[in-house]
Amino acid sequence: MLAHGSVASASWQPYVARSVGAGNTITIDGDLSDWRGVPGIRLGTDEAQVVRGSWNGASDLSGTVYLQWTSEYLLVAADVTDDVGVLSPGRIDNGDSVGITLDIFNGSRPDLQPFLIEMTPYPPGGDWNQSVLFRYAIVWQVLSSNAVVRAQTKSDGSGYYLEAAIPFSDLTRDGKTLDPVADRSVFMSVILTDSDDGSTRKSVLQNTRTAWNPVSNWYREPHEFTSLIFRGDGAGEVKIAD
Secondary structure, three states, X not given: OOOOOOEEOOOXXXXXXXXXXXXXXXXXXXOHHHHXXXXXXXXXXXXXXXXXXXXXOOOOEEEEEEEEEOOOEEEEEEEEEEOOOOOOOOOHHHOOEEEEEEEOOOOOOOOOOOEEEEEOOOOHHHOHHHOEEXXXXXXXXXXXXXXXXXXXXXXXXXXXXXXXEEEHHXXXXXXXXXXXXXXXXXXEEEEEEEOOOOOXXXXXXXXXXXXXXXXXXXXXXXXXXXXXXEEOOOOOEEEEOO
16 A cells, blocks of 8 residues: 555654545545545654563554544544454453544543543454444543444555544543544544454554553653644545445
8 A cells, every 4th residue: 555645753743633624535444545645653663662562673563543533533544564463352452453542631630531442453253343442541441432443454464454433422521522623632642552462462652651651650641642633624524334
């Protein structure tokens, strides 16, 4: 697949997510051709991004994560290189997955943990309804979610492509729902998790040092996240493949 756009710095710099745009459509099917030209966040460029486990270089685990949005959805796409594709028989986050952490309060409510959405390209039994683990970041309370995930394995076996549509209505807590037009920015991080046996995380890459960092006490320091900045008016369409 062709490169989809320029690649933003993987560490600390804010990421600007633009709305899809009037007359444009993103189809959630694991084909990233409709993401061409969208800047991405590159992971797997150096050891500084390894926040947990061991990592054997870009061919072991690396990727680029892209974000867009419409009035209804936060859209996520990932082009991931991974030499061994594995589904965890237990929790999704113990197998191969793409994750995003969102603090909808932007650091103003340190008493409330951010959301953590982890998505596997290998759904149990091929059931895409089982492809998302949606919870608070450090509280093991699994939440209901209407997020949709689709993925495709790369033809050469070197990894996968993943797309997801996360309804903003899912991102609601304590009377607040993430509103990209009104809020304009939130704290966030993106995460790639790799497992070679499905039983445990072999390595975790992230674009900040917040997660799994004892100094940061897990996710209790949301101001150490980077910022996700929303631009646009929310126009655009989303279609979900079968």
